Amino acid sequence: MAHDIAGVFDKFAIYGDFISAAPYGSGHINDTYKVVSDQAGTIVHYIFQRINTNIFKEPVGLMDNIRRVTSHICARARGRKDASRQSLCIVQGKDLKPFVVDADGNYWRGYLFIEKAQTYDVIKNAEQAFEVARSFGNFQKELVDIPGGRLFETIPDFHNTPKRLEALEAAIKADMKGRVKDVAAEIDFVMSRRGEVSKLVDLNAAGQIPERITHNDTKLNNVMIDDASGNGICVIDLDTVMPGLVHYDFGDMVRTSTSPSMEDEKDLSRVYMQFNMFEALLRGYLESAGNFLNPVERENLPFSGKLITLEIGIRFLTDYLSGDVYFKIHRPEHNLDRCRTQFKLVSSIEEQMPQMMALLNSIQ
């Protein structure tokens, strides 16, 4: 659907002329536009995003999280050189809300466009992995002391692995598409690891690992990489920022950044954890997050890579058994292929766990 971006522009507190707008980026959750405006003779760019309210059903609570998080980070950065490229900066509506609503009821947010930086969809090398992990670790660190009480839980139980396992068990029982008989090996794979799925939530319940503010979508393409230096400069895509365990972020980085393959690769021999990528992630993450983590959080970082990968595999398997209702598929068995890549990666992580722990213990 084409959107009336000029009309949306008019609702923001931007003093200038709308020139043009074009779809931007490769994200597939929100509709993102790059907007060109003229302000007193200078061209200024913005990002406008229509919030996907099918997924994020409470846009007001979500934008309140983003407002709190970005204003906290911006306040910290004030005075620093290049501060406005180091955090997303929200453009307010004319009514001073952190979003505007168009004539069709769509919720829109505006950000300053971060110039001279890019996001990458496919990781190029270990240096990028280091930068991505350092950026997300820094993001968590900046939010350790955010005032104002608990953030809104945008998607409750997002990384509650025991609940994800319960959903799988329900899907097996229902067997809506008669597919259970074809996935005995995958079901066995999960069930033989069921003793581990509640490890992190149990440690949290026992008070050994605290709830913190986490990003929850720690893919490479959610960090802007500075063109000139190659450094990660700004964490973006803040829809899923909410209370969580640090492991959700670190674990998902291991899942999405260590294998040379795509998430739906059919040739499983191509799916494995590259140790040098894990090492880069761990070193980058500890460089920024190392000094706020407690010892139990720290010692569970390698395990989190395994658990979050297993969890996403469980979700793909659940969706396959339920008739592919959540994740978009582009071929039959797409979700099963995705499940298999996750489980293959879990096995690869398990094989390398002793070295991963040794590396962790060698870093001061």
Ligand SMILES: Nc1ncnc2c1ncn2[C@@H]1O[C@H](COP(=O)(O)OP(=O)(O)O)[C@@H](O)[C@H]1O
């Ligand atoms: N403030 C910004 N400045 C420049 N580019 C941005 C900005 N925000 C987002 N982008 C670009 O738009 C793409 C999609 O945005 P993102 O918030 O990640 O949406 P999605 O949830 O759809 O992944 C990003 O990968 C990035 O390239």
Ligand SMILES: [Mg+2]
């Ligand atoms: Mg994104």
